[in-house]
Amino acid sequence: MREGPETAALLTTLKRVAIILKDAGVPFALSGSFAAYARGATASDHDVDFAVLPGDVERAVDALARAGLEPVRVAEDWLAKMYDDARQVDLIYRPSEHPVTPEMLGRAAPMKVNSIHVPVLDATDLMVMLLRAFTEHHCDFSAPLEIARALREQVDWPAVRAATADSPYAHAFLVLLRHLAVIGPNEENPMAREEPQYLAGHLQQALAEDPRTGALGIRVRVHGTDVHLSGDLPSRERRRMVLAVAREMVPDYVVHDDLSVDPMEGDTEEERLA
Amino acid sequence: MIRIAAVGDVHLDEEMRGHYRSRLDGLADSADVLLLAGDLTKHGTAEEGDVVAAEFRGLGVPVVAVLGNHDYHCDAQDAITEGLRAEGITVLEGDGVTLDSPGGRIGIAGTKGFGGGFAGKCASEFGEPEIKGFVRHGRQVAHRFGAALRDLDADLRVGLTHYAPVKDTLAGEPPEIYPFLGSYLLAEAVDGAKVGLAVHGHAHAGVECGLTPGGVRVRNVALPVLRRPYAVYRLEAVPEPVAV
Ligand SMILES: [Fe+2]
Ligand SMILES: [Fe+2]
Numbered sequence: 001m002r003e004g005p006e007t008a009a010l011l012t013t014l015k016r017v018a019i020i021l022k023d024a025g026v027p028f029a030l031s032g033s034f035a036a037y038a039r040g041a042t043a044s045d046h047d048v049d050f051a052v053l054p055g056d057v058e059r060a061v062d063a064l065a066r067a068g069l070e071p072v073r074v075a076e077d078w079l080a081k082m083y084d085d086a087r088q089v090d091l092i093y094r095p096s097e098h099p100v101t102p103e104m105l106g107r108a109a110p111m112k113v114n115s116i117h118v119p120v121l122d123a124t125d126l127m128v129m130l131l132r133a134f135t136e137h138h139c140d141f142s143a144p145l146e147i148a149r150a151l152r153e154q155v156d157w158p159a160v161r162a163a164t165a166d167s168p169y170a171h172a173f174l175v176l177l178r179h180l181a182v183i184g185p186n187e188e189n190p191m192a193r194e195e196p197q198y199l200a201g202h203l204q205q206a207l208a209e210d211p212r213t214g215a216l217g218i219r220v221r222v223h224g225t226d227v228h229l230s231g232d233l234p235s236r237e238r239r240r241m242v243l244a245v246a247r248e249m250v251p252d253y254v255v256h257d258d259l260s261v262d263p264m265e266g267d268t269e270e271e272r273l274a
Numbered sequence: 275m276i277r278i279a280a281v282g283d284v285h286l287d288e289e290m291r292g293h294y295r296s297r298l299d300g301l302a303d304s305a306d307v308l309l310l311a312g313d314l315t316k317h318g319t320a321e322e323g324d325v326v327a328a329e330f331r332g333l334g335v336p337v338v339a340v341l342g343n344h345d346y347h348c349d350a351q352d353a354i355t356e357g358l359r360a361e362g363i364t365v366l367e368g369d370g371v372t373l374d375s376p377g378g379r380i381g382i383a384g385t386k387g388f389g390g391g392f393a394g395k396c397a398s399e400f401g402e403p404e405i406k407g408f409v410r411h412g413r414q415v416a417h418r419f420g421a422a423l424r425d426l427d428a429d430l431r432v433g434l435t436h437y438a439p440v441k442d443t444l445a446g447e448p449p450e451i452y453p454f455l456g457s458y459l460l461a462e463a464v465d466g467a468k469v470g471l472a473v474h475g476h477a478h479a480g481v482e483c484g485l486t487p488g489g490v491r492v493r494n495v496a497l498p499v500l501r502r503p504y505a506v507y508r509l510e511a512v513p514e515p516v517a518v
Binding site for chain 1: 277279285287289290293294297300304316317344470471478479491497498500501502503504505506507508509510
């Protein structure tokens with residue numbers, strides 16, 4: 001892999017931070033573009049990201065500051081920023097409202113980066129983090145697309161799909177990956193490969209039979225790549241579940257919510273049967 | 275006057291605990307009995323049955339229920355029935371109960387019922403054993419239901435089923451699935467016993483009102499059809515038929 005001077009400097013910073021955190025006994029994992037780099041993607045010339053537990057942020061910042069890194073005040077409540085000279089280091093602890101967990105750090109595999117062993121975020125966790133980060137104002141697919149291509153064999157795509165099911169941006173990205181043949185059709189989900197004329201019937205049955213939904217009265221209509229769900233559900237929670245399960249079952253379709261909640265809204269009034 | 279409250283297809287589970295009960299405040303003032311027309315649970319587990327028992331116990335009016343197909347899904351229908359009975363809820367299957375009310379004695383016979391279809395468009399006991407079994411089960415439950423209705427000694431007789439006795443109340447459901455929604459044999463049982471009202475559920479996309487061929491009022495009280503916590507029907511007591 002070709003590396004510019006900037007990348008080389010960032011790798012030095014990466015190594016330095018990793019050693020400081022290790023010595024301080026702070027659990028961490030390499031995250032962001034350098035995690036992707038460690039796993040085979042092109043090197044980045046931006047910043048170095050580490051994932052740490054929310055409860056360890058202060059300890060990590062202290063240890064790095066003692067070693068000479070410069071803490072920076074940030075408005076965000078999901079990362080801490082530091083500078084190693086001009087090079088930026090981000091300590092990420094709650095990306096997209098999902099706190100970094102000990103399980104996630106546990107899944108990180110030690111990999112050799114710039115001649116030292118660093119725990120690197122699991123490829124699936126990394127992909128989930130990237131996809132969850134898409135928002136209205138931040139949905140440039142090009143960098144994540146490059147990473148997805150490089151990491152595609154290491155990623156558990158159905159797990160990514162499930163973890164990002166509530167994000168329309170992630171959904172769009174996964175559809176793009178499928179159309180670019182970066183990922184295959186949803187092999188574990190036979191419904192994804194189904195002829196559209198059978199899809200409505202099978203989805204309706206699946207929503208009735210899936211123990212998470214058990215929704216018997218859902219009407220399903222399929223038009224092109226759009227799936228419309230309608231019918232009554234007893235609670236908002238159930239509606240969310242029906243939508244999530246439907247999106248999981250037909251990931252390549254756009255699932256529209258025409259469902260209504262609470263069939264008990266009416267007043268009880270008497271009927272006289274003379 | 276006798277006031278019958280009824281609802282079916284409440285499909286309760288743990289998530290909905292307390293939700294239904296909060297809508298039943300005025301029940302004791304507005305009705306003499308509450309009928310539950312089956313599909314009381316979502317998947318038919320004993321745990322969901324406990325939620326149903328807790329929602330409908332001690333309401334200040336007698337509660338009479340039949341089970342629905344959902345309540346059979348996990349083979350826990352007996353446990354669900356026992357759980358409901360332990361909370362004072364009457365569960366009928368091919369039998370009846372008579373209750374005293376200020377307006378007269380209310381006799382209720384109930385069964386889950388079954389599919390089979392409607393006159394002229396129904397399956398017959400012919401061919402593969404699975405088809406024969408399907409048709410036979412529908413016949414047996416309708417037969418027992420008719421006998422239970424005729425045995426009621428009451429001022430007003432009410433038939434309570436989960437499956438529909440008529441097509442009228444299925445309007446809105448796809449005609450292709452009518453044979454799975456009800457059986458005309460249930461209407462025949464109702465028409466053979468001087469019944470004042472037939473209540474059923476199961477047809478979530480159907481309509482509330484219908485009539486048997488013999489002119490008995492049929493009400494589909496499936497919750498998604500009612501769109502209110504329960505329906506209340508006010509009826510005149512019908513005098514005992516004269517034995518001939
Ligand atoms: Fe139902
Ligand atoms: Fe049903």
